[in-house]
Amino acid sequence: MALFPESRRALEQSADDVPVWTEGYDVAAARATAREAALGEPREDVAEVVDLDADGVPVRLYRPAGARPGVMVHAHGGGFVFHDVEVHDPACRRLANRTGLAVVSVDYRRPPEHPFPAAPDDLSTVVGWLDRAADEHGLAGPAYVHGDSAGANLALVAALRHPGRFAAAVLIYPFLDPEGGFPSYAATGNGFDPREAAWYWEQYAGGPDDLVHPDLAPLRSTRLGTLPPTLVVTAEHDPLVDEAEELARRLAEEGVEVVSARYQGQLHGFWRHPSEFPAAEVALRQVAGFLAVHGG
Numbered sequence: 001m002a003l004f005p006e007s008r009r010a011l012e013q014s015a016d017d018v019p020v021w022t023e024g025y026d027v028a029a030a031r032a033t034a035r036e037a038a039l040g041e042p043r044e045d046v047a048e049v050v051d052l053d054a055d056g057v058p059v060r061l062y063r064p065a066g067a068r069p070g071v072m073v074h075a076h077g078g079g080f081v082f083h084d085v086e087v088h089d090p091a092c093r094r095l096a097n098r099t100g101l102a103v104v105s106v107d108y109r110r111p112p113e114h115p116f117p118a119a120p121d122d123l124s125t126v127v128g129w130l131d132r133a134a135d136e137h138g139l140a141g142p143a144y145v146h147g148d149s150a151g152a153n154l155a156l157v158a159a160l161r162h163p164g165r166f167a168a169a170v171l172i173y174p175f176l177d178p179e180g181g182f183p184s185y186a187a188t189g190n191g192f193d194p195r196e197a198a199w200y201w202e203q204y205a206g207g208p209d210d211l212v213h214p215d216l217a218p219l220r221s222t223r224l225g226t227l228p229p230t231l232v233v234t235a236e237h238d239p240l241v242d243e244a245e246e247l248a249r250r251l252a253e254e255g256v257e258v259v260s261a262r263y264q265g266q267l268h269g270f271w272r273h274p275s276e277f278p279a280a281e282v283a284l285r286q287v288a289g290f291l292a293v294h295g296g
Contacts, residue, residue, distance in 0.1 A: 074088070178216065180194050185197070225256060
């Protein structure tokens, strides 16, 4: 199926962007640009939004009016290198309002300043903080984990590190395979060059051995069967579609309750931009429905 019009427009608008693998690429400037763009996006009102210290890891808590018991831990995407709680603030507000759950957005440490395993360790710290402080912050009840792209990698690893802790996991086009070896990487015209993916892994890994560690490359994990019910959302025109759907297949074979949904005509990144991609709101409501089935 061809790209939908909104995807073609997005590719046209980003055609002149400087590739991340360009020598001398300015990571700090790119982060600042993303934050500035996010500040200009519409933001839904949420009953409570507060920044907290989760045992040394900064988090932002979103609590919607009439929140259900429990909490969703969110790990933002951005190739591990980019984005933060501010960039994902509009998305987390929508997550809280649609799901009716409190959302804890984790401002994990990012490479190249803080390579693997800093980010998954920060997610684990937040899980431990919730174990200790959930009652104090009104977050008692079932816990869920959610992430998009690189954040979905971190969400998956958090669920693998803490079996039985989460009632469900939601993985939006997860970034899983440092080798980039699946056929969908050979696709063209989708705005995600394989060199970009390779650059992200290079920044994230502390060394060659990390690239085969299951906490970095979770498709290598021998503990996939320990996962809770999992929703995997993919975009048709995304180099990551094959690795994400391979994960779903393996989960099903391991006996995990898994739902896999591919959004036709969409690009990597569509989920975060409902003003540009009509499918984004539908995907968000699918997430809410999935969590409602599993107690959220």
